[in-house]
Amino acid sequence: MTVENISVNKSFGGWHKQYSHHSKTLNCAMRFAIYLPPQASNGKKVPVLYWLSGLTCTDENFMQKAGAQRMAAELGIAIVAPDTSPRGDDVADDDGYDLGKGAGFYVNATQAPWNRHYRMYDYVVNELPQLIESMFPVSDKRSIAGHSMGGHGALVIAMRNPQAYQSVSAFSPIANPVNCPWGKKAFTAYLGRDTTTWAEYDASLLMRQATEFVPALVDQGEADDFLIEQLKSEVLEAAANVSGYPLTLNMQEGFDHSYYFIASFIENHLRFHAEHLAK
Numbered sequence: 114m115t116v117e118n119i120s121v122n123k124s125f126g127g128w129h130k131q132y133s134h135h136s137k138t139l140n141c142a143m144r145f146a147i148y149l150p151p152q153a154s155n156g157k158k159v160p161v162l163y164w165l166s167g168l169t170c171t172d173e174n175f176m177q178k179a180g181a182q183r184m185a186a187e188l189g190i191a192i193v194a195p196d197t198s199p200r201g202d203d204v205a206d207d208d209g210y211d212l213g214k215g216a217g218f219y220v221n222a223t224q225a226p227w228n229r230h231y232r233m234y235d236y237v238v239n240e241l242p243q244l245i246e247s248m249f250p251v252s253d254k255r256s257i258a259g260h261s262m263g264g265h266g267a268l269v270i271a272m273r274n275p276q277a278y279q280s281v282s283a284f285s286p287i288a289n290p291v292n293c294p295w296g297k298k299a300f301t302a303y304l305g306r307d308t309t310t311w312a313e314y315d316a317s318l319l320m321r322q323a324t325e326f327v328p329a330l331v332d333q334g335e336a337d338d339f340l341i342e343q344l345k346s347e348v349l350e351a352a353a354n355v356s357g358y359p360l361t362l363n364m365q366e367g368f369d370h371s372y373y374f375i376a377s378f379i380e381n382h383l384r385f386h387a388e389h390l391a392k
């Protein structure tokens with residue numbers, strides 16, 4: 114397997130690097146970024162936080178805007194940020210920003226034309242960690258986090274694979290996609306009109322029925338323009354109350370949907386993950 118290094122930047126005591134590789138799962142070339150903290154240079158294996166970004170993003174938004182490297186360097190955590198969809202000229206797309214490229218929704222598409230490439234669920238759960246753990250000085254201790262569409266992806270992936278992740282966190286997640294316009298549009302296209310197949314990708318439905326738990330932290334801005342129509346964190350909280358899920362939901366006054374919000378609380382999320390990754 115050829116993995117091509119695209120960029121290297123020193124950042125705090127560690128290194129930010131971008132790579133391109135051929136993904137067997139997605140059937141196209143994919144890019145990801147990794148931040149390796151200084152502890153990874155000392156022959157020691159460090160744990161990994163996977164970060165899933167939101168609509169319109171690539172591997173770069175989080176790495177350039179969240180300001181996570183200083184704390185990751187201090188705590189000794191690697192961070193891996195994949196792209197948000199398959200890419201390339203022969204990959205199906207849509208004119209809308211909320212479907213197709215940049216909007217993979219972390220599902221395995223079953224419907225044409227999407228099912229040729231759109232398998233972001235399998236990519237994040239299987240192929241990416243296998244590649245990361247074979248290439249870098251990292252342990253198999255993993256946590257997962259994300260924003261908006263990526264918050265949805267992180268919650269769904271952690272709840273469906275509770276043995277694979279130590280903790281999960283999300284900023285402004287699309288918490289009940291089967292009941293919001295973004296989710297309905299994407300799931301209809303990728304999964305088809307039979308809504309029974311959507312349930313395995315809905316964080317609130319999964320949380321309501323959960324019997325195995327991954328410690329979960331969610332921050333949601335109260336001034337987020339998408340909160341009421343698209344994100345619906347209150348539905349996630351109600352689901353957690355039904356199953357007794359260990360969810361901490363922080364409603365943050367005055368914060369919107371942007372990376373200014375993420376940058377304000379990323380330290381809390383990294384400390385939360387570090388505590389669970391150390392177990």
Ligand SMILES: N[C@@H](CCC(=O)N[C@@H](CS)C(=O)NCC(=O)O)C(=O)O
Nearest residue numbers: 167168169170174210261262371372
């Ligand atoms: N109204 C936005 C919706 C997309 C959006 O808000 N994307 C969020 C994730 S859901 C984001 O992180 N954007 C990129 C950035 O802020 O760097 C647009 O049309 O681009």
